[in-house]
Amino acid sequence: MAHHSDICIVGAGIGGLTCAARLAAAPSSNHLSIKVFDLNTHVGGRILSRKLDCGEIAELGAARYSPQLHPRFQALMHGFQHRHETYPFTQAEFQGHTQGRLRATLLELLCLLEAHPHDSFLGFVSHYLGEGEARRTIKAMGYDALLLPMVSASMAYGIIKKHPETQGLLDDTGNQWRYAPAGYGQLLARLQKQAQSDRVEFRMEHCLHSISRFGDSYLLAFSHRGSSQFHRARHLILAIPPSAMSRLNLGFPTRWSPHQYGSLPLFKGFLTFDTPWWRDLQLTDKVLVVDNPLRKLYFKGRKYVQFYTDGENATYWRDCVEQGEDVYLSKVRACMEQVLPLGGKPLPPIKDHFHKHWSHGVEFSLEPRVRQPGALLHRDGVIACSDAYTPHGGWMEGGLLSAHQATRLLQERLVGAPERRP
Numbered sequence: 001m002a003h004h005s006d007i008c009i010v011g012a013g014i015g016g017l018t019c020a021a022r023l024a025a026a027p028s029s030n031h032l033s034i035k036v037f038d039l040n041t042h043v044g045g046r047i048l049s050r051k052l053d054c055g056e057i058a059e060l061g062a063a064r065y066s067p068q069l070h071p072r073f074q075a076l077m078h079g080f081q082h083r084h085e086t087y088p089f090t091q092a093e094f095q096g097h098t099q100g101r102l103r104a105t106l107l108e109l110l111c112l113l114e115a116h117p118h119d120s121f122l123g124f125v126s127h128y129l130g131e132g133e134a135r136r137t138i139k140a141m142g143y144d145a146l147l148l149p150m151v152s153a154s155m156a157y158g159i160i161k162k163h164p165e166t167q168g169l170l171d172d173t174g175n176q177w178r179y180a181p182a183g184y185g186q187l188l189a190r191l192q193k194q195a196q197s198d199r200v201e202f203r204m205e206h207c208l209h210s211i212s213r214f215g216d217s218y219l220l221a222f223s224h225r226g227s228s229q230f231h232r233a234r235h236l237i238l239a240i241p242p243s244a245m246s247r248l249n250l251g252f253p254t255r256w257s258p259h260q261y262g263s264l265p266l267f268k269g270f271l272t273f274d275t276p277w278w279r280d281l282q283l284t285d286k287v288l289v290v291d292n293p294l295r296k297l298y299f300k301g302r303k304y305v306q307f308y309t310d311g312e313n314a315t316y317w318r319d320c321v322e323q324g325e326d327v328y329l330s331k332v333r334a335c336m337e338q339v340l341p342l343g344g345k346p347l348p349p350i351k352d353h354f355h356k357h358w359s360h361g362v363e364f365s366l367e368p369r370v371r372q373p374g375a376l377l378h379r380d381g382v383i384a385c386s387d388a389y390t391p392h393g394g395w396m397e398g399g400l401l402s403a404h405q406a407t408r409l410l411q412e413r414l415v416g417a418p419e420r421r422p
């Protein structure tokens with residue numbers, strides 16, 4: 001027999017949690033039952049905090065935000081009085097390129113952007129510098145996605161401007177950047193608790209497979225610890241990203257949106273050591289962009305070293321991990337020894353480490369220049385929310401923006417049509 005709820009939200013990342021908390025607190029839905037389902041054992045999705053052996057919280061997923069670029073996320077932090085600190089990694093050092101030379105090249109090319117509205121960034125830069133120099137210049141910035149044919153020149157300038165490591169290449173004043181020393185995991189746990197105290201129920205380890213119409217309700221088929229479970233719901237919000245939407249039976253994206261969506265893998269590796277040896281190299285709180293698979297190396301205070309890669313290099317590290325932790329660690333060591341001025345000495349022993357590969361780490365619309373709808377609506381009434389449907393694809397801000405739009409759509413419906421129980 002199917003269980004039921006008035007409102008069902010699938011996905012307990014920042015988007016789904018925000019939908020749940022807002023709907024539970026809204027007068028239009030405060031008499032309705034709300035259930036949230038997620039395939040994981042824990043809430044958070046691509047927000048995943050973990051405590052390192054040095055006591056510091058490491059963010060395996062989302063790590064930083066800018067109060068200027070991400071006002072909704074800033075308001076969420078403020079609302080829960082969640083402590084923030086300045087994110088230090090805003091002035092990258094670009095190995096093999098000086099910041100001044102990169103900056104001059106990018107600013108010079110920026111004036112020519114309008115003549116190339118449809119070119120990829122690589123095509124655009126190659127047009128003026130030749131392909132070899134264009135590849136070197138783009139690679140020097142540390143984000144491999146900038147080389148992809150689907151990344152247009154204007155999209156690339158947006159990415160450079162809106163990332164802490166590269167913003168200084170285009171903008172003198174720059175946006176401020178922050179992080180949460182106690183971790184975003186704790187922030188989301190508080191959001192979940194708020195929703196629970198407003199009667200929202202959570203069902204973890206439920207993977208949604210298909211949805212069908214059942215009278216004026218939806219019938220959702222989940223797998224849960226090896227068995228099938230069904231759930232009936234009058235209203236449905238799918239707070240799962242496009243890559244997960246396309247695995248359902250709802251004709252995504254064609255029946256939802258005129259746009260196509262893409263995704264890229266991401267990989268983060270964290271390493272701790274007995275002593276902060278990088279202090280002697282004047283690398284504390286610096287980020288180095290390097291020309292090997294580590295790509296971006298961050299030296300956090302006296303605490304840890306992290307690297308962060310996207311695209312092919314994320315896949316490279318996933319493949320290394322699949323060959324065994326020893327293979328992975330020896331490659332990390334070799335890459336670090338290759339780019340750090342260690343004076344011929346080996347890298348000090350790695351004390352502890354962990355890593356996370358995200359096969360769809362960042363999800364986005366392939367037509368970023370068109371107006372993004374915020375949330376999607378299927379003709380059967382199902383609502384979908386994800387950062388990918390907003391101008392803030394790839395950011396927690398987008399998850400919030402989309403969740404706000406999704407709840408607005410549902411609330412309008414609830415106000416227009418008083419509820420009958422399923």
Ligand SMILES: Cc1cc2nc3c(=O)[nH]c(=O)nc-3n(C[C@H](O)[C@H](O)[C@H](O)COP(=O)(O)OP(=O)(O)OC[C@H]3O[C@@H](n4cnc5c(N)ncnc54)[C@H](O)[C@@H]3O)c2cc1C
Pocket residue numbers: 010011012013014015016037038039040043044045046047060061062063064065206207208209239240241244266267268358360361362385386387393394395396397398399
């Ligand atoms: C490595 C990395 C670094 C990042 N860095 C930053 C950063 O510095 N700053 C920033 O603002 N953002 C960053 N982001 C992006 C940010 O994490 C996302 O934009 C945001 O978390 C998206 O939230 P969401 O709720 O829309 O989706 P998700 O977090 O993906 O949540 C979707 C949820 O749906 C669940 N789900 C999926 N399919 C199903 C199914 N079939 N059945 C049941 N449940 C399902 C998943 O388990 C997941 O919990 C980063 C992301 C990654 C991976």
